[in-house]
Amino acid sequence: MNQTYNFSAGPAVLPREVLQQAREEMLDWHGSGMSVMEMSHRGREFTSIIEALEQDLRELINIPSNYKLLFLQGGASSQFSMVPMNLLRGKTKADYIHTGQWSDKAIKEAKRYCQVNIAASSENARFTYVPAQDQWRLDSNAAYIHLTSNETIGGVEYHWSPEFPANKNDVPVVADMSSNILSRPLDVTRYGLIYAGAQKNLGPAGLVIVIIREDLAGFAQPGTPTLFDYQVHINNNSMYNTPPTYAIYITGLVTKWLKRQGGLAAIEQTNIRKAALLYELIDACEFYQCPVAKHDRSRMNIPFTLKDPALDNMFLEQAEANGLIQLKGHRSVGGMRASLYNAMPIDGVAQLVEFMKEFAKKNA
Numbered sequence: 001m002n003q004t005y006n007f008s009a010g011p012a013v014l015p016r017e018v019l020q021q022a023r024e025e026m027l028d029w030h031g032s033g034m035s036v037m038e039m040s041h042r043g044r045e046f047t048s049i050i051e052a053l054e055q056d057l058r059e060l061i062n063i064p065s066n067y068k069l070l071f072l073q074g075g076a077s078s079q080f081s082m083v084p085m086n087l088l089r090g091k092t093k094a095d096y097i098h099t100g101q102w103s104d105k106a107i108k109e110a111k112r113y114c115q116v117n118i119a120a121s122s123e124n125a126r127f128t129y130v131p132a133q134d135q136w137r138l139d140s141n142a143a144y145i146h147l148t149s150n151e152t153i154g155g156v157e158y159h160w161s162p163e164f165p166a167n168k169n170d171v172p173v174v175a176d177m178s179s180n181i182l183s184r185p186l187d188v189t190r191y192g193l194i195y196a197g198a199q200k201n202l203g204p205a206g207l208v209i210v211i212i213r214e215d216l217a218g219f220a221q222p223g224t225p226t227l228f229d230y231q232v233h234i235n236n237n238s239m240y241n242t243p244p245t246y247a248i249y250i251t252g253l254v255t256k257w258l259k260r261q262g263g264l265a266a267i268e269q270t271n272i273r274k275a276a277l278l279y280e281l282i283d284a285c286e287f288y289q290c291p292v293a294k295h296d297r298s299r300m301n302i303p304f305t306l307k308d309p310a311l312d313n314m315f316l317e318q319a320e321a322n323g324l325i326q327l328k329g330h331r332s333v334g335g336m337r338a339s340l341y342n343a344m345p346i347d348g349v350a351q352l353v354e355f356m357k358e359f360a361k362k363n364a
């Protein structure tokens with residue numbers, strides 16, 4: 001098979017080394033006589049896997065000891081409801097920053113549980129930028145402030161963390177980091193709660209991680225289903241029910257791979273170089289366009305359009321013939337989207353850029 005480069009927004013490319021190791025360990029994990037898929041989640045083998053993952057992630061991200069790390073199911077979407085169900089703590093309002101389609105979904109879900117104050121929105125410019133923190137109109141009675149650190153569809157990323165406390169009432173910031181977690185160093189102390197679906201930079205689908213400051217748990221609204229109560233998962237070390245064991249195992253391999261790459265500061269430098277390669281071409285070549293404000297452009301998801309949308313299908317077909325796959329933009333926006341997660345090698349981006357140059361030359 002020729003080398004292909006997978007630009008999917010998620011589920012997304014995984015490090016080749018990780019897939020090879022998983023293949024080698026598939027039938028017999030470390031001499032246990034079992035596949036990881038066949039192990040009891042409470043047995044000593046799987047316990048060693050989940051404990052190593054927790055330790056490695058804590059080390060990589062530098063998670064302080066007063067934060068709990070949870071491994072849950074239900075995808076990042078489950079957190080759209082779990083956050084208001086648990087963090088209102090007797091209050092009736094929450095602040096949301098509206099930067100695109102994923103924050104929109106979080107807002108719609110939160111409205112089922114509380115009064116949502118849109119503290120800032122970039123809707124006036126079709127969600128092409130991040131409103132600066134000094135523009136946020138926070139509600140002094142809000143229980144928390146929710147933001148989406150990287151809009152996977154719009155390609156808009158916060159290149160900063162909110163100053164904390166974000167207001168004088170010490171309101172915690174909650175961030176959906178599904179599509180940029182582990183792509184850069186992160187100051188966890190700026191946030192009360194961070195969540196991320198695994199299927200981009202962490203591992204396969206089926207797992208969502210939650211990093212929660214421990215004093216924020218234990219206040220689930222009456223009537224909250226047991227499985228939606230953070231305190232239950234904290235008390236049971238993410239083992240209240242069967243966790244997504246295989247996804248946890250692969251995430252463990254990805255985390256070890258990332259440590260071998262030099263950790264978050266090192267991967268950030270590579271991610272900066274990869275994104276720059278593609279943005280430089282898009283900006284230099286009239287044939288391609290990216291609508292996002294330069295200072296808020298995502299390093300992970302790069303949406304772009306061709307001069308003539310009638311060429312879209314031909315672009316996708318020829319790209320695929322060159323081993324460059326899953327470049328089609330989200331169905332709601334059209335055009336193209338190249339996702340450059342940690343596991344996308346810089347060679348893949350270089351080949352995409354070469355292909356795009358040639359394509360523009362032939363079809364200008």
Ligand code: PMP
Nearest residue numbers: 075076077102152176178179197
């Ligand atoms: N938030 C963001 C930023 C996402 O990109 C996604 C998935 N693409 C989600 C939430 C929803 O994740 P899931 O499908 O795992 O529920």
